Amino acid sequence: xxxxxxxxxxxxxxxxxxxxxxxxxxxxxxxxxxxxxxxxxxxxxxxxxxxxxxxxxxxxxxxxxxxxxxxxxxxxxxxxxxxxxxxxxxxxxxxxxxxxxxxxxxxxxxxxxxxxxxxxxxxxxxxxxxxxxxxxxxxxxxxxxxxxxxxxxxxxxxxxx
Amino acid sequence: xxxxxxxxxxxxxxxxxxxxxxxxxxxxxxxxxxxxxxxxxxxxxxxxxxxxxxxxxxxxxxxxxxxxxxxxxxxxxxxxxxxxxxxxxxxxxxxxxxxxxxxxxxxxxxxxxxxxxxxxxxxxxxxxxxxxxxxxxxxxxxxxxxxxxxxxxxxxxxxxxxxxxxxxxxxxxxxxxxxxxxxxxxxxxxxxxxxxxxxxxxxxxxxxxxxxxxxxxxxxxxxxxxxxxxxxxxxxxxxxxxxxxxxxxxxxxxxxxxxxxxxxxxxxxxxxxxxxxxxxxxxxxxxxxxxxxxxxxxxxxxxxxxxxxxxxxxxxxxxxxxxxxxxxxxxxxxxxxxxxxxxxxxxxxxxxxxxxxxxxxxxxxxxxxxxx
Numbered sequence: 001x002x003x004x005x006x007x008x009x010x011x012x013x014x015x016x017x018x019x020x021x022x023x024x025x026x027x028x029x030x031x032x033x034x035x036x037x038x039x040x041x042x043x044x045x046x047x048x049x050x051x052x053x054x055x056x057x058x059x060x061x062x063x064x065x066x067x068x069x070x071x072x073x074x075x076x077x078x079x080x081x082x083x084x085x086x087x088x089x090x091x092x093x094x095x096x097x098x099x100x101x102x103x104x105x106x107x108x109x110x111x112x113x114x115x116x117x118x119x120x121x122x123x124x125x126x127x128x129x130x131x132x133x134x135x136x137x138x139x140x141x142x143x144x145x146x147x148x149x150x151x152x153x154x155x156x157x158x159x160x161x
Numbered sequence: 162x163x164x165x166x167x168x169x170x171x172x173x174x175x176x177x178x179x180x181x182x183x184x185x186x187x188x189x190x191x192x193x194x195x196x197x198x199x200x201x202x203x204x205x206x207x208x209x210x211x212x213x214x215x216x217x218x219x220x221x222x223x224x225x226x227x228x229x230x231x232x233x234x235x236x237x238x239x240x241x242x243x244x245x246x247x248x249x250x251x252x253x254x255x256x257x258x259x260x261x262x263x264x265x266x267x268x269x270x271x272x273x274x275x276x277x278x279x280x281x282x283x284x285x286x287x288x289x290x291x292x293x294x295x296x297x298x299x300x301x302x303x304x305x306x307x308x309x310x311x312x313x314x315x316x317x318x319x320x321x322x323x324x325x326x327x328x329x330x331x332x333x334x335x336x337x338x339x340x341x342x343x344x345x346x347x348x349x350x351x352x353x354x355x356x357x358x359x360x361x362x363x364x365x366x367x368x369x370x371x372x373x374x375x376x377x378x379x380x381x382x383x384x385x386x387x388x389x390x391x392x393x394x395x396x397x398x399x400x401x402x403x404x405x406x407x408x409x410x411x412x413x414x415x416x417x418x419x420x421x422x423x424x425x426x427x428x429x430x431x432x433x434x435x436x437x438x439x440x441x442x443x444x445x446x447x448x449x450x451x452x453x454x455x456x457x458x459x460x461x462x463x464x465x466x467x468x469x470x471x472x473x474x475x476x477x478x479x480x481x482x483x484x485x486x487x488x489x490x491x492x493x494x495x496x497x498x499x500x501x502x503x504x505x506x507x508x509x510x511x512x513x514x515x516x517x518x519x520x521x522x523x524x525x526x527x528x529x530x531x532x533x
Binding site: 006007010014017019022032035039043096100104116118120146147148151154155 | 240243268275276277279280283284285286288291292
Protein backbone atom coordinates (compact mmCIF):
# COMPACT_ATOMS: atom_id res chain seq x y z
CA UNK A 1 0.00 0.00 0.00
CA UNK A 2 1.30 3.45 -0.88
CA UNK A 3 1.39 6.47 1.44
CA UNK A 4 -1.48 7.98 -0.56
CA UNK A 5 -3.58 4.86 -0.01
CA UNK A 6 -2.66 4.95 3.65
CA UNK A 7 -3.96 8.52 3.88
CA UNK A 8 -7.15 7.49 2.11
CA UNK A 9 -7.56 4.79 4.72
CA UNK A 10 -7.28 7.44 7.41
CA UNK A 11 -10.08 9.42 5.75
CA UNK A 12 -12.29 6.40 5.22
CA UNK A 13 -11.84 4.39 8.39
CA UNK A 14 -10.48 6.54 11.23
CA UNK A 15 -13.99 7.58 12.27
CA UNK A 16 -15.32 4.03 12.20
CA UNK A 17 -12.44 2.64 14.24
CA UNK A 18 -12.79 5.53 16.69
CA UNK A 19 -16.54 4.94 17.10
CA UNK A 20 -15.97 1.24 17.65
CA UNK A 21 -13.35 1.87 20.33
CA UNK A 22 -15.09 4.76 22.04
CA UNK A 23 -18.26 2.67 22.43
CA UNK A 24 -16.20 -0.10 23.93
CA UNK A 25 -14.13 1.82 26.44
CA UNK A 26 -16.27 4.94 26.91
CA UNK A 27 -13.23 7.20 27.28
CA UNK A 28 -12.66 9.51 24.34
CA UNK A 29 -9.05 10.32 25.15
CA UNK A 30 -8.11 6.71 25.60
CA UNK A 31 -10.02 5.84 22.44
CA UNK A 32 -7.99 8.46 20.57
CA UNK A 33 -4.78 6.90 21.85
CA UNK A 34 -5.93 3.45 20.76
CA UNK A 35 -6.77 4.72 17.27
CA UNK A 36 -3.41 6.46 17.01
CA UNK A 37 -1.60 3.31 18.13
CA UNK A 38 -3.54 1.25 15.62
CA UNK A 39 -2.66 3.61 12.79
CA UNK A 40 0.97 3.65 13.89
CA UNK A 41 1.08 -0.14 13.71
CA UNK A 42 -0.68 0.05 10.38
CA UNK A 43 1.79 2.61 9.04
CA UNK A 44 4.78 0.54 10.14
CA UNK A 45 3.38 -2.37 8.18
CA UNK A 46 1.56 -0.51 5.43
CA UNK A 47 3.84 -1.74 2.69
CA UNK A 48 2.80 -5.32 3.42
CA UNK A 49 -0.94 -4.67 3.64
CA UNK A 50 -3.20 -4.60 0.60
CA UNK A 51 -5.52 -1.62 0.36
CA UNK A 52 -8.56 -3.95 0.28
CA UNK A 53 -7.52 -5.49 3.59
CA UNK A 54 -6.78 -2.18 5.27
CA UNK A 55 -10.07 -1.87 7.12
CA UNK A 56 -9.88 -5.34 8.57
CA UNK A 57 -6.22 -4.82 9.52
CA UNK A 58 -7.06 -1.58 11.29
CA UNK A 59 -9.98 -2.98 13.25
CA UNK A 60 -7.90 -5.97 14.25
CA UNK A 61 -5.01 -3.78 15.40
CA UNK A 62 -7.35 -1.41 17.23
CA UNK A 63 -9.27 -4.25 18.88
CA UNK A 64 -6.12 -5.93 20.20
CA UNK A 65 -4.63 -2.62 21.32
CA UNK A 66 -7.85 -1.91 23.19
CA UNK A 67 -7.88 -5.34 24.83
CA UNK A 68 -4.25 -4.90 25.89
CA UNK A 69 -5.04 -1.55 27.44
CA UNK A 70 -8.12 -2.85 29.21
CA UNK A 71 -6.14 -5.74 30.63
CA UNK A 72 -3.30 -3.48 31.68
CA UNK A 73 -5.67 -1.16 33.46
CA UNK A 74 -7.41 -4.18 35.04
CA UNK A 75 -10.75 -3.18 33.65
CA UNK A 76 -11.51 -6.65 32.39
CA UNK A 77 -14.96 -8.04 32.81
CA UNK A 78 -15.86 -11.72 32.98
CA UNK A 79 -16.66 -13.15 29.56
CA UNK A 80 -19.96 -14.61 30.72
CA UNK A 81 -23.43 -13.24 30.28
CA UNK A 82 -24.47 -9.81 31.39
CA UNK A 83 -26.38 -9.60 34.63
CA UNK A 84 -29.44 -7.56 33.95
CA UNK A 85 -31.35 -8.78 36.95
CA UNK A 86 -29.89 -6.21 39.30
CA UNK A 87 -30.34 -3.18 37.11
CA UNK A 88 -31.80 -0.14 38.72
CA UNK A 89 -34.92 1.55 37.46
CA UNK A 90 -33.99 4.83 39.07
CA UNK A 91 -32.42 6.15 35.89
CA UNK A 92 -34.71 8.21 33.68
CA UNK A 93 -34.59 7.46 29.98
CA UNK A 94 -35.89 9.78 27.34
CA UNK A 95 -35.76 7.46 24.36
CA UNK A 96 -34.92 3.99 23.14
CA UNK A 97 -31.51 5.08 21.92
CA UNK A 98 -30.51 5.94 25.45
CA UNK A 99 -31.78 2.63 26.81
CA UNK A 100 -29.95 0.75 24.10
CA UNK A 101 -26.71 2.61 24.77
CA UNK A 102 -26.99 1.79 28.45
CA UNK A 103 -27.78 -1.83 27.65
CA UNK A 104 -24.77 -2.11 25.35
CA UNK A 105 -22.54 -0.67 28.04
CA UNK A 106 -23.72 -3.37 30.41
CA UNK A 107 -22.80 -6.17 28.02
CA UNK A 108 -19.63 -8.16 28.69
CA UNK A 109 -16.76 -6.73 26.67
CA UNK A 110 -16.56 -9.56 24.15
CA UNK A 111 -20.30 -9.52 23.46
CA UNK A 112 -20.23 -5.76 23.08
CA UNK A 113 -17.35 -5.94 20.63
CA UNK A 114 -18.91 -8.56 18.38
CA UNK A 115 -22.29 -6.88 18.28
CA UNK A 116 -20.72 -3.48 17.54
CA UNK A 117 -18.65 -4.93 14.73
CA UNK A 118 -21.72 -6.65 13.38
CA UNK A 119 -24.08 -3.67 13.51
CA UNK A 120 -21.75 -0.73 12.97
CA UNK A 121 -19.51 -2.18 10.35
CA UNK A 122 -21.65 -4.99 8.96
CA UNK A 123 -18.89 -7.55 9.32
CA UNK A 124 -19.63 -11.21 8.67
CA UNK A 125 -19.20 -13.81 11.41
CA UNK A 126 -15.99 -14.92 9.76
CA UNK A 127 -14.57 -11.39 9.61
CA UNK A 128 -15.53 -10.74 13.22
CA UNK A 129 -13.80 -13.99 14.09
CA UNK A 130 -10.64 -12.82 12.33
CA UNK A 131 -10.68 -9.52 14.16
CA UNK A 132 -11.41 -10.89 17.60
CA UNK A 133 -9.56 -14.17 17.33
CA UNK A 134 -12.72 -16.25 17.85
CA UNK A 135 -14.10 -18.98 15.63
CA UNK A 136 -17.32 -18.50 13.71
CA UNK A 137 -19.45 -20.54 16.11
CA UNK A 138 -18.20 -18.58 19.10
CA UNK A 139 -19.02 -15.34 17.31
CA UNK A 140 -22.55 -16.58 16.65
CA UNK A 141 -23.02 -17.61 20.25
CA UNK A 142 -21.81 -14.24 21.58
CA UNK A 143 -24.02 -12.34 19.16
CA UNK A 144 -27.00 -14.49 20.13
CA UNK A 145 -26.37 -13.93 23.84
CA UNK A 146 -25.89 -10.21 23.31
CA UNK A 147 -29.15 -9.88 21.35
CA UNK A 148 -31.16 -11.76 23.92
CA UNK A 149 -29.62 -9.70 26.74
CA UNK A 150 -30.32 -6.44 24.91
CA UNK A 151 -33.88 -7.51 24.14
CA UNK A 152 -34.55 -8.34 27.74
CA UNK A 153 -33.09 -5.06 28.95
CA UNK A 154 -35.14 -3.07 26.46
CA UNK A 155 -38.24 -5.10 27.35
CA UNK A 156 -37.80 -4.45 31.04
CA UNK A 157 -37.17 -0.76 30.47
CA UNK A 158 -39.88 -0.11 27.90
CA UNK A 159 -42.43 0.62 30.61
CA UNK A 160 -40.08 3.14 32.21
CA UNK A 161 -39.79 5.33 29.14
CA UNK B 162 -50.41 -82.75 8.80
CA UNK B 163 -47.77 -84.92 10.47
CA UNK B 164 -44.06 -84.79 9.68
CA UNK B 165 -42.56 -87.57 7.55
CA UNK B 166 -39.67 -88.16 5.19
CA UNK B 167 -41.53 -86.47 2.32
CA UNK B 168 -42.37 -83.16 3.97
CA UNK B 169 -39.73 -82.65 6.70
CA UNK B 170 -38.02 -79.74 4.71
CA UNK B 171 -41.25 -77.73 4.96
CA UNK B 172 -41.31 -78.35 8.70
CA UNK B 173 -37.67 -77.34 9.02
CA UNK B 174 -38.34 -74.01 7.20
CA UNK B 175 -41.47 -73.27 9.20
CA UNK B 176 -39.59 -74.02 12.38
CA UNK B 177 -36.92 -71.38 11.59
CA UNK B 178 -39.54 -68.91 10.53
CA UNK B 179 -41.38 -69.63 13.75
CA UNK B 180 -44.54 -70.66 12.00
CA UNK B 181 -45.04 -73.98 13.83
CA UNK B 182 -47.40 -74.56 16.70
CA UNK B 183 -45.95 -76.02 19.94
CA UNK B 184 -47.41 -79.47 19.05
CA UNK B 185 -45.82 -79.35 15.60
CA UNK B 186 -42.44 -78.29 17.17
CA UNK B 187 -42.71 -81.31 19.53
CA UNK B 188 -43.45 -83.60 16.56
CA UNK B 189 -40.42 -82.12 14.69
CA UNK B 190 -38.05 -82.67 17.58
CA UNK B 191 -39.32 -86.32 17.99
CA UNK B 192 -38.82 -86.84 14.27
CA UNK B 193 -35.22 -85.57 14.47
CA UNK B 194 -34.54 -88.01 17.34
CA UNK B 195 -35.87 -90.88 15.24
CA UNK B 196 -33.85 -89.72 12.19
CA UNK B 197 -30.52 -88.33 13.48
CA UNK B 198 -29.02 -88.33 9.95
CA UNK B 199 -31.27 -85.28 9.23
CA UNK B 200 -29.92 -83.26 12.15
CA UNK B 201 -27.17 -81.72 10.02
CA UNK B 202 -29.63 -80.63 7.38
CA UNK B 203 -31.88 -79.15 10.05
CA UNK B 204 -29.00 -77.02 11.45
CA UNK B 205 -28.04 -75.82 7.98
CA UNK B 206 -31.44 -74.14 7.66
CA UNK B 207 -30.54 -71.68 10.42
CA UNK B 208 -27.57 -70.29 8.46
CA UNK B 209 -29.64 -69.14 5.51
CA UNK B 210 -31.60 -66.63 7.64
CA UNK B 211 -30.08 -63.08 8.05
CA UNK B 212 -30.55 -61.57 11.44
CA UNK B 213 -31.23 -57.79 11.75
CA UNK B 214 -28.29 -55.89 13.40
CA UNK B 215 -29.88 -53.36 15.73
CA UNK B 216 -26.49 -51.90 16.70
CA UNK B 217 -26.14 -50.08 13.38
CA UNK B 218 -27.95 -46.75 13.47
CA UNK B 219 -28.00 -43.62 11.32
CA UNK B 220 -26.38 -41.09 13.60
CA UNK B 221 -27.33 -37.87 11.79
CA UNK B 222 -30.98 -38.66 11.85
CA UNK B 223 -31.74 -35.46 13.75
CA UNK B 224 -30.20 -33.33 11.04
CA UNK B 225 -32.67 -34.69 8.55
CA UNK B 226 -35.54 -33.47 10.59
CA UNK B 227 -37.05 -30.08 9.87
CA UNK B 228 -36.90 -27.76 12.90
CA UNK B 229 -40.29 -26.63 13.93
CA UNK B 230 -40.44 -23.20 15.58
CA UNK B 231 -41.79 -23.35 19.08
CA UNK B 232 -41.68 -21.37 22.30
CA UNK B 233 -38.36 -22.93 23.28
CA UNK B 234 -36.45 -22.08 20.15
CA UNK B 235 -38.20 -18.84 19.24
CA UNK B 236 -35.27 -16.65 20.38
CA UNK B 237 -32.89 -18.52 18.12
CA UNK B 238 -35.17 -17.99 15.15
CA UNK B 239 -35.72 -14.34 16.05
CA UNK B 240 -31.97 -13.63 16.28
CA UNK B 241 -31.24 -15.61 13.14
CA UNK B 242 -33.96 -13.67 11.35
CA UNK B 243 -32.44 -10.39 12.56
CA UNK B 244 -28.98 -11.44 11.41
CA UNK B 245 -30.29 -12.59 8.03
CA UNK B 246 -29.30 -16.19 8.65
CA UNK B 247 -32.67 -17.85 7.85
CA UNK B 248 -33.34 -19.64 4.56
CA UNK B 249 -36.35 -18.47 2.52
CA UNK B 250 -38.30 -21.50 3.77
CA UNK B 251 -37.39 -20.74 7.39
CA UNK B 252 -38.40 -17.10 6.94
CA UNK B 253 -41.84 -18.29 5.76
CA UNK B 254 -42.06 -20.65 8.70
CA UNK B 255 -41.03 -17.86 11.10
CA UNK B 256 -43.57 -15.44 9.64
CA UNK B 257 -46.30 -18.07 9.86
CA UNK B 258 -45.40 -18.76 13.49
CA UNK B 259 -45.74 -15.10 14.40
CA UNK B 260 -49.04 -14.88 12.57
CA UNK B 261 -50.32 -18.01 14.29
CA UNK B 262 -49.15 -16.86 17.74
CA UNK B 263 -49.52 -13.04 17.97
CA UNK B 264 -48.06 -13.12 21.49
CA UNK B 265 -44.59 -13.34 19.86
CA UNK B 266 -45.18 -10.19 17.83
CA UNK B 267 -43.95 -8.05 20.74
CA UNK B 268 -40.90 -10.25 21.23
CA UNK B 269 -40.03 -9.88 17.58
CA UNK B 270 -40.37 -6.11 17.80
CA UNK B 271 -38.08 -6.01 20.86
CA UNK B 272 -35.46 -8.02 18.99
CA UNK B 273 -35.69 -5.61 16.09
CA UNK B 274 -34.85 -2.77 18.50
CA UNK B 275 -31.57 -4.38 19.53
CA UNK B 276 -30.03 -3.47 16.17
CA UNK B 277 -27.40 -0.79 16.84
CA UNK B 278 -26.94 2.21 14.60
CA UNK B 279 -23.65 4.07 14.50
CA UNK B 280 -23.65 7.69 15.59
CA UNK B 281 -22.13 9.21 12.48
CA UNK B 282 -21.68 12.56 14.17
CA UNK B 283 -18.97 11.01 16.31
CA UNK B 284 -15.76 11.56 14.39
CA UNK B 285 -12.09 11.11 15.10
CA UNK B 286 -10.85 14.61 15.98
CA UNK B 287 -7.20 14.54 14.86
CA UNK B 288 -7.43 12.79 11.54
CA UNK B 289 -4.87 15.07 9.90
CA UNK B 290 -2.28 14.09 12.50
CA UNK B 291 -2.60 10.46 11.46
CA UNK B 292 -1.73 11.21 7.87
CA UNK B 293 1.78 10.73 6.61
CA UNK B 294 3.80 12.27 3.83
CA UNK B 295 5.86 10.19 1.51
CA UNK B 296 7.04 7.09 3.22
CA UNK B 297 10.27 8.09 4.90
CA UNK B 298 11.56 6.11 7.81
CA UNK B 299 14.41 7.55 9.83
CA UNK B 300 16.79 4.78 10.66
CA UNK B 301 18.27 4.29 14.10
CA UNK B 302 21.67 5.34 12.76
CA UNK B 303 20.18 8.61 11.61
CA UNK B 304 18.78 9.08 15.09
CA UNK B 305 22.21 8.67 16.63
CA UNK B 306 23.72 11.04 14.09
CA UNK B 307 21.05 13.61 14.88
CA UNK B 308 21.60 13.15 18.59
CA UNK B 309 25.35 13.57 18.18
CA UNK B 310 24.76 16.72 16.13
CA UNK B 311 22.57 18.08 18.92
CA UNK B 312 25.30 17.42 21.46
CA UNK B 313 27.90 19.18 19.31
CA UNK B 314 25.52 22.09 18.82
CA UNK B 315 24.92 22.33 22.55
CA UNK B 316 28.65 22.27 23.23
CA UNK B 317 29.22 24.93 20.58
CA UNK B 318 26.54 27.13 22.10
CA UNK B 319 27.99 26.55 25.54
CA UNK B 320 31.50 27.62 24.48
CA UNK B 321 30.16 30.57 22.56
CA UNK B 322 28.11 31.71 25.56
CA UNK B 323 31.03 31.20 27.88
CA UNK B 324 33.28 33.34 25.71
CA UNK B 325 30.70 36.07 25.36
CA UNK B 326 29.92 36.04 29.04
CA UNK B 327 33.56 36.39 29.93
CA UNK B 328 33.82 39.69 28.14
CA UNK B 329 30.36 41.13 27.63
CA UNK B 330 27.84 42.31 30.19
CA UNK B 331 24.72 40.21 30.72
CA UNK B 332 21.99 42.50 29.51
CA UNK B 333 21.50 45.09 26.83
CA UNK B 334 20.97 47.69 29.50
CA UNK B 335 24.26 46.79 31.12
CA UNK B 336 25.92 46.89 27.71
CA UNK B 337 24.83 50.48 27.14
CA UNK B 338 26.04 51.48 30.56
CA UNK B 339 29.40 49.84 29.98
CA UNK B 340 29.84 51.54 26.64
CA UNK B 341 29.33 54.87 28.31
CA UNK B 342 31.70 53.94 31.11
CA UNK B 343 34.31 52.64 28.68
CA UNK B 344 34.07 55.84 26.70
CA UNK B 345 34.54 57.88 29.79
CA UNK B 346 37.54 55.87 30.96
CA UNK B 347 39.16 55.93 27.54
CA UNK B 348 38.68 59.63 27.13
CA UNK B 349 40.22 60.23 30.53
CA UNK B 350 43.10 57.88 30.00
CA UNK B 351 44.06 59.12 26.56
CA UNK B 352 43.46 62.76 27.49
CA UNK B 353 41.48 63.11 24.26
CA UNK B 354 37.92 64.03 25.13
CA UNK B 355 35.38 63.88 22.38
CA UNK B 356 35.75 60.25 21.40
CA UNK B 357 32.56 58.22 21.70
CA UNK B 358 31.90 54.53 21.37
CA UNK B 359 30.06 53.46 18.25
CA UNK B 360 29.46 49.76 17.80
CA UNK B 361 30.81 48.21 14.65
CA UNK B 362 31.85 51.54 13.18
CA UNK B 363 35.37 51.89 11.99
CA UNK B 364 37.47 54.90 12.65
CA UNK B 365 36.51 57.68 10.31
CA UNK B 366 40.01 59.16 10.19
CA UNK B 367 42.22 56.12 9.99
CA UNK B 368 39.50 53.97 8.36
CA UNK B 369 40.44 50.99 10.50
CA UNK B 370 39.42 49.80 13.91
CA UNK B 371 41.63 50.92 16.75
CA UNK B 372 40.58 47.96 18.80
CA UNK B 373 43.90 46.10 18.97
CA UNK B 374 46.05 49.04 19.95
CA UNK B 375 43.84 49.84 22.93
CA UNK B 376 43.20 46.32 24.19
CA UNK B 377 45.43 44.38 26.57
CA UNK B 378 47.41 41.41 25.35
CA UNK B 379 44.79 38.77 24.54
CA UNK B 380 47.29 35.94 25.00
CA UNK B 381 47.85 37.05 28.52
CA UNK B 382 44.13 37.17 29.09
CA UNK B 383 43.66 33.64 27.74
CA UNK B 384 46.43 32.43 29.97
CA UNK B 385 44.71 33.92 32.97
CA UNK B 386 41.42 32.34 32.00
CA UNK B 387 42.80 28.86 31.38
CA UNK B 388 44.49 28.87 34.75
CA UNK B 389 41.42 30.13 36.44
CA UNK B 390 39.26 27.36 34.95
CA UNK B 391 40.84 24.96 37.37
CA UNK B 392 38.36 24.77 40.25
CA UNK B 393 41.23 24.13 42.68
CA UNK B 394 43.13 27.23 41.70
CA UNK B 395 43.00 30.35 43.73
CA UNK B 396 40.23 32.69 42.76
CA UNK B 397 41.85 35.86 41.66
CA UNK B 398 40.80 39.39 42.09
CA UNK B 399 39.07 39.37 38.76
CA UNK B 400 37.95 42.93 39.00
CA UNK B 401 41.54 44.18 38.74
CA UNK B 402 42.84 41.51 36.33
CA UNK B 403 40.29 41.50 33.54
CA UNK B 404 39.57 44.73 31.73
CA UNK B 405 35.95 45.34 30.87
CA UNK B 406 36.04 46.38 27.26
CA UNK B 407 33.50 45.33 24.66
CA UNK B 408 35.71 43.86 21.87
CA UNK B 409 33.49 44.97 18.99
CA UNK B 410 33.40 48.63 20.06
CA UNK B 411 35.44 51.13 18.04
CA UNK B 412 35.95 54.85 18.46
CA UNK B 413 35.87 57.75 16.02
CA UNK B 414 36.85 61.38 16.62
CA UNK B 415 33.98 63.68 17.48
CA UNK B 416 34.80 66.14 14.68
CA UNK B 417 34.29 63.51 12.01
CA UNK B 418 31.20 62.31 13.76
CA UNK B 419 29.71 65.82 13.93
CA UNK B 420 30.42 66.36 10.25
CA UNK B 421 28.56 63.19 9.37
CA UNK B 422 25.66 64.15 11.63
CA UNK B 423 25.30 67.57 10.00
CA UNK B 424 25.02 65.99 6.58
CA UNK B 425 21.95 64.06 7.69
CA UNK B 426 18.41 65.40 7.41
CA UNK B 427 16.07 66.26 10.28
CA UNK B 428 13.56 63.65 11.43
CA UNK B 429 10.56 63.50 13.78
CA UNK B 430 11.17 62.00 17.21
CA UNK B 431 8.87 61.13 20.08
CA UNK B 432 10.28 62.30 23.39
CA UNK B 433 9.50 60.74 26.73
CA UNK B 434 8.93 62.97 29.71
CA UNK B 435 9.82 62.06 33.30
CA UNK B 436 6.74 59.89 33.62
CA UNK B 437 7.53 58.07 30.39
CA UNK B 438 4.53 59.61 28.65
CA UNK B 439 4.92 60.10 24.91
CA UNK B 440 4.66 63.75 23.95
CA UNK B 441 3.94 65.18 20.50
CA UNK B 442 6.60 64.43 17.88
CA UNK B 443 9.13 67.20 17.27
CA UNK B 444 11.39 67.73 14.29
CA UNK B 445 14.98 67.35 15.39
CA UNK B 446 18.31 67.35 13.64
CA UNK B 447 20.65 64.39 14.13
CA UNK B 448 23.21 66.76 15.70
CA UNK B 449 20.70 67.94 18.31
CA UNK B 450 19.64 64.41 18.99
CA UNK B 451 23.25 63.44 19.45
CA UNK B 452 23.81 66.27 21.93
CA UNK B 453 20.78 65.09 23.93
CA UNK B 454 22.04 61.54 24.00
CA UNK B 455 25.48 62.81 25.05
CA UNK B 456 23.99 64.69 28.01
CA UNK B 457 22.08 61.58 29.05
CA UNK B 458 25.26 59.56 28.81
CA UNK B 459 27.18 61.99 31.02
CA UNK B 460 24.37 61.85 33.59
CA UNK B 461 24.50 58.05 33.59
CA UNK B 462 28.26 58.14 33.88
CA UNK B 463 28.12 60.36 36.94
CA UNK B 464 25.49 58.14 38.49
CA UNK B 465 27.48 55.00 37.78
CA UNK B 466 30.58 56.41 39.46
CA UNK B 467 28.61 56.67 42.66
CA UNK B 468 27.74 53.02 42.54
CA UNK B 469 29.85 50.44 44.27
CA UNK B 470 32.42 48.39 42.39
CA UNK B 471 30.25 45.30 42.67
CA UNK B 472 27.46 47.05 40.84
CA UNK B 473 29.37 47.87 37.68
CA UNK B 474 31.49 44.76 37.63
CA UNK B 475 29.82 42.18 35.37
CA UNK B 476 28.76 39.16 37.34
CA UNK B 477 29.40 36.67 34.62
CA UNK B 478 32.87 37.86 33.64
CA UNK B 479 34.27 34.62 34.83
CA UNK B 480 33.04 31.54 36.63
CA UNK B 481 35.71 29.06 37.68
CA UNK B 482 33.24 26.18 37.85
CA UNK B 483 32.39 26.35 34.16
CA UNK B 484 34.74 23.59 33.14
CA UNK B 485 33.10 21.33 35.67
CA UNK B 486 29.73 22.30 34.26
CA UNK B 487 30.96 21.56 30.75
CA UNK B 488 32.05 18.11 31.82
CA UNK B 489 28.71 17.56 33.51
CA UNK B 490 26.88 18.69 30.39
CA UNK B 491 28.95 16.41 28.19
CA UNK B 492 28.39 13.48 30.57
CA UNK B 493 24.66 14.13 30.71
CA UNK B 494 24.45 14.30 26.89
CA UNK B 495 26.18 10.91 26.55
CA UNK B 496 24.00 9.64 29.36
CA UNK B 497 20.85 10.68 27.43
CA UNK B 498 21.98 9.16 24.14
CA UNK B 499 23.32 5.88 25.45
CA UNK B 500 20.79 5.36 28.22
CA UNK B 501 23.66 4.52 30.61
CA UNK B 502 24.70 6.48 33.66
CA UNK B 503 27.80 8.42 32.62
CA UNK B 504 30.25 10.15 34.96
CA UNK B 505 33.47 12.00 34.20
CA UNK B 506 35.62 12.94 37.20
CA UNK B 507 38.77 15.01 36.60
CA UNK B 508 41.67 15.06 39.07
CA UNK B 509 44.07 17.97 39.56
CA UNK B 510 47.55 18.22 40.99
CA UNK B 511 48.76 20.77 43.49
CA UNK B 512 49.51 23.25 40.72
CA UNK B 513 45.94 22.99 39.64
CA UNK B 514 46.68 21.12 36.42
CA UNK B 515 44.35 18.32 35.37
CA UNK B 516 46.41 15.14 35.68
CA UNK B 517 43.78 12.47 34.97
CA UNK B 518 40.12 11.84 34.51
CA UNK B 519 37.89 8.92 35.36
CA UNK B 520 35.24 7.96 32.76
CA UNK B 521 32.35 5.72 33.87
CA UNK B 522 29.42 4.68 31.61
CA UNK B 523 27.22 2.01 33.18
CA UNK B 524 29.45 -0.96 33.95
CA UNK B 525 32.21 0.41 31.72
CA UNK B 526 35.01 2.37 33.40
CA UNK B 527 38.44 3.63 32.45
CA UNK B 528 40.93 6.09 33.85
CA UNK B 529 43.05 8.26 31.60
CA UNK B 530 46.35 9.48 33.04
CA UNK B 531 47.29 12.76 31.36
CA UNK B 532 50.63 13.17 33.09
CA UNK B 533 52.29 10.40 31.05
